[in-house]
Amino acid sequence: SSVIKDLKGRLDGKVAIITGAGSGIGFESAILFAREGANVIAADINLQSAEAVVERIKEKFPLNVLRRTVAYKVDVSKEDEVKKLVEFTLKEFGKLNIMFNNAGIMHPHDDNCINTDEKVWDLTMNINLKGVWYGCKWAIDAMRKNKDNKGGSIINTASFVGLMGAATPQIAYTASKGAVIALSRELAVTHARENIRVNSLCPGPLRTPLLMDFLNTDEKKNRRLVHVPIGRFGEPVEQAQAALFLASDESSYITGTELKVDGGLTAAY
Ligand code: NAD
Numbered sequence: 110s111s112v113i114k115d116l117k118g119r120l121d122g123k124v125a126i127i128t129g130a131g132s133g134i135g136f137e138s139a140i141l142f143a144r145e146g147a148n149v150i151a152a153d154i155n156l157q158s159a160e161a162v163v164e165r166i167k168e169k170f171p172l173n174v175l176r177r178t179v180a181y182k183v184d185v186s187k188e189d190e191v192k193k194l195v196e197f198t199l200k201e202f203g204k205l206n207i208m209f210n211n212a213g214i215m216h217p218h219d220d221n222c223i224n225t226d227e228k229v230w231d232l233t234m235n236i237n238l239k240g241v242w243y244g245c246k247w248a249i250d251a252m253r254k255n256k257d258n259k260g261g262s263i264i265n266t267a268s269f270v271g272l273m274g275a276a277t278p279q280i281a282y283t284a285s286k287g288a289v290i291a292l293s294r295e296l297a298v299t300h301a302r303e304n305i306r307v308n309s310l311c312p313g314p315l316r317t318p319l320l321m322d323f324l325n326t327d328e329k330k331n332r333r334l335v336h337v338p339i340g341r342f343g344e345p346v347e348q349a350q351a352a353l354f355l356a357s358d359e360s361s362y363i364t365g366t367e368l369k370v371d372g373g374l375t376a377a378y
Pocket of ligand 1: 128129130131132133134135152153154155158183184185186211212213214215236266267268269311312313314315316317318319320345
């Protein structure tokens with residue numbers, strides 16, 4: 110118990126699932142959540158990358174006996190896999206306090222309204238929207254059963270494009286993210302009395318492979334940056350810091366909101 114007192118982490122003793130933990134926002138969040146004392150289930154469709162984040166955490170925080178981090182392979186677009194991920198978490202850790210539904214894709218296809226292809230549309234919706242729904246559904250089911258500190262915090266990664274139109278065509282992606290925000294608000298309202306908080310994280314444009322592959326010329330990059338008052342792309346760790354706040358009890362009165370972490374983009378005209 111003396112170790113517990115010494116930890117003073119912002120997520121001490123909590124159990125957190127992070128999807129898309131193998132890269133970008135999820136990767137940085139896994140490290141940050143673990144640093145703050147959470148047990149982290151680093152879930153990703155790419156098991157190797159999830160294992161790499163677990164290795165990184167073990168290197169960085171070798172002496173913490175209370176925290177455990179495990180890698181888990183999941184395709185969030187398959188409900189049975191998401192259900193099993195939550196069941197695994199309850200079996201291994203006994204409870205679920207934090208669900209960070211962060212996995213998402215932006216297909217590098219010409220995704221404008223006329224040209225977008227139905228396969229791209231369905232794939233985008235299945236991962237970005239249905240994946241979030243499945244994550245919320247099974248997390249809520251688990252959080253209702255928590256014996257200590259009942260309830261929990263669910264964070265769904267949306268995007269600034271869910272709040273406004275993107276200048277570069279990405280219609281399926283934008284539609285999926287707008288729906289994530291709407292779904293999160295309604296779940297926040299319907300589960301508030303169960304002490305389950307649901308918020309969306311709305312990142313601005315980040316310096317990650319996902320976006321840099323999409324904005325693949327200097328012209329496209331500069332066009333996007335014109336709209337960012339801070340004048341640079343964001344870093345994944347800056348999203349992780351915001352997710353940590355929403356995950357922790359420091360945000361105990363915040364539910365049904367969109368936290369914009371976007372360098373001022375959505376404030377600009
Ligand atoms: P990333 O590509 O670096 O990481 C995404 C991770 O999700 C990868 O590890 C990938 O393997 C995993 N993944 C993909 N499909 C999956 C599936 N079906 N099941 C489980 N895991 C899957 O991307 P990122 O930039 O860290 O993006 C994380 C989230 O942030 C996404 O929802 C994305 O839409 C959103 N976002 C990103 C930006 C940006 O500029 N990068 C901006 C706004 C929102």
